[in-house]
Amino acid sequence: MKFTLLTCALALSSLTMTAQTHVMDVNTKKLGAPVQPTMYGLFFEDINYAADGGLYGELVKNRSFEFPDRLMGWEAFGTFEVKDDGPFERCPHYVELCYPGHKERRSGLTNSGFFGIGLKQGEDYRFSVWAKAPQGTAKIIVQFIDRATMEENQQFAEAKIDITSSDWKQYEVVMKSPRTIQKAQLRIYLDGNKTVDLEHVSLFPVNTFKNRKNGMRADLAQALADVHPGLLRFPGGCIVEGVDLATRYQWKNTIGPVENRPLNENRWEYTFPYRFFPDYFQSYGLGFFEFFQLAEDIGAEPLPVLNVGMACQFQNWDDDSAHVPYDQLQPYIQDCLDLIEFANGPADSEWGKIRAEMGHPEPFNMKFIGVGNEQWDDLYFKRLEPFVAAIRAKYPNIKIVGTSGPDSEGKMFEKGWAAMKQQKADLVDEHFYRNEDWFLGTPEAKAKYGNCGAARYDSYDRKGPKVFAGEYACHGKNKHKWNHYEASILEAGFMTGMERNADVVYMTAYAPLFAHVEGWQWRPDLIWFDNTRMFRSVSYYVQQMYATNKGTNVLSLTMDKQPVAGLEGQDGLHASAVFDKQTGEVIVKVINTSKQTQPVSIQLTGMKGERTATTLTLCHNGMDDENTLDNPEMITPKEGTLKCDAGKNATLLLDDIPAMSFRLYKVKK
């Protein structure tokens, strides 16, 4: 009988007879290693239109006319000219609209947003524009339009703005959308015969996360907050490096007034030729100040990653000339030192002052800095050295995160770890996008890869740097790397190994956070969205189950008197346990990665008497299924309770864990 044909309940009743009961013992008397508050985090990179067109609330694409094709995203009509002597030095372009010669004609601009402009019925949108009227006054009309409509009127909302000065000024109007629409457009046209100059044309929902101007899309940011992440790593990923140094991420370009943040290309525009997005750029509206603020808003420690003087090694294999010469690294090192001052320095320090002027006089209290993303070999190790020396000398309390490169094992990985130990990095950022066998740690995967599966961290050196599993996800074989239920359950099983080894694994973060359904380059991702909707993937729920139940200390747990690691003979069962000093709860996580129900007897040694455990279960039968925009809550964790018996020396949880499921128990001690 095939599991996929059964419901969870059926699977449970029909198969419990045959499987052997595994006895788990959780020692609740002795608290083990502390679980770091940073243990379960998030990784943000502007890939898949995660920033512009995604989390960043701006709805206008190419708002400053700075794309290399100045009118990309715009349709200009009538009499117009693109000019380049605008008020913002680093974004000098703007558009001049002139009288087209007859009152019936029109001059204007239409913006098509990011895959359209998404608007929601009843919601307010703030339109703003920098404008001047060379003749002293001018008028513009702003409209929301639907070009695909069969109704008479294309426009469904309209506002008029009087431009009252020949000097550049910002004008603003709030417009309500009477309908929900995925692909609206924004149209602006000249009203009357007087010339107008328009720059930095912007449209934001008024309702952004925390109601901030220049804020985040509320639903997407809320999904981040709901994970209760301990860490936010940003801004990438390969985007930190750029394919060449000229296009690397430079944090100093991303702060200060948004109007003057220079545009950069987005390397994900062309990284995969089979998924090419010629209109993908970085406006840096979501810049380092906003990242720090977001981290603070969602209660996560910020982990900025800075360029180590290297362009992406994937694009520049062993070409040392693509990187900064060793004796010219100082500006890059200075960027790191200045960033620490920007985040933590007093409001009257050079960089702290800019933070204060942006609205945050208090320090962000940044504790970690990543230097280099996925770098490897001596090219990296040699460059990293002076960064470490300079940061240690000026900021001895800042923890430095180095990297072991893009592989999860092998010669370069080993070399990376050895170098990080030698340079005394505080943490090493490991990345692993691997298949199902790797996550399960099957004998085949072990033969091929070496150290994999939930037992991976059991053998790590306890004296060296700590682990930051900074990017990982199960890339399903023959599954086109899609998010699907099976992969998420295997990730959950693997994560028990991180949790059990919390004395060496200090931080973790899943693969990229966001993906626009029409604009993705990389998957799986935690959260998918279109212009008005979103869904949380099953992997999101796995991350959330861990992050909101991480406890404060590891508890030792054995299965049938053996260490648990989903090993052979353990029938695909994975488990870990923690104690939470704040709530007084013992929390046990059990993942059954096998295709049959597994009866378990979990004895909570050190506790006595009957109890009621609250449970949270992620269980689904379609291994290839995933939540979708149309069915966003098809697969979600379900709450329940379980009566616990009073055993002889322990409280007992007797349960059947459905095939391919994740169940979490919480019992008050």
Ligand code: AHR
């Ligand atoms: O997350 C996508 C990419 O995967 C990141 O940019 C990089 O760090 C990794 O290779």
